[in-house]
């Protein structure tokens with residue numbers, strides 16, 4: 700509540716000011732002068748950027764998929780590959796980004812193709828680890844259309860590693876989530892992996908994927 704009768708600042712405004720104040724303090728802690736010209740509007744810009752980059756928290760999956768679940772007589776593999784995504788690692792608040800490949804084999808329902816990249820964005824625009832992001836996309840598709848199987852593969856560069864020169868050879872991480880026929884049937888899985896032709900080139904990537912928790916080094 701403000702000190703003025705009948706005037707109450709909206710919660711979002713209080714929140715905004717607090718975040719901008721935190722950024723100002725962060726700049727000072729880094730040894731900068733937050734009042735110098737080039738930084739004067741930085742807290743406002745950083746807040747805006749972070750709100751966009753974490754806007755997935757406010758997204759409603761059902762609203763995103765609204766009117767885009769269709770009943771069809773189709774039981775072949777549906778693939779949407781090379782979906783660009785950008786996310787923030789929750790250990791360092793630094794970007795990781797790359798390509799996401801999604802496949803599923805429908806039973807009775809399909810998702811409008813244009814909705815798949817939006818679904819990826821909903822989960823990417825949060826603080827994430829790549830393994831969880833991969834699983835959330837696969838689980839949502841499984842929950843919404845109960846397909847015979849769903850597969851999600853994500854390949855990403857992690858700036859928290861490449862920018863800091865930490866284990867550069869591992870700054871590119873591949874994660875996968877396979878369910879239903881993609882998990883149980885090696886031929887289906889190989890067909891999918893062949894169709895997406897990973898940048899890393901390894902068809903057997905499912906077995907060689909980065910162990911959970913290692914996509915981002917969290918102890919530096």
Ligand SMILES: [Zn+2]
Pocket residue numbers: 788789790791792793857859860915916
């Ligand atoms: Zn990180």
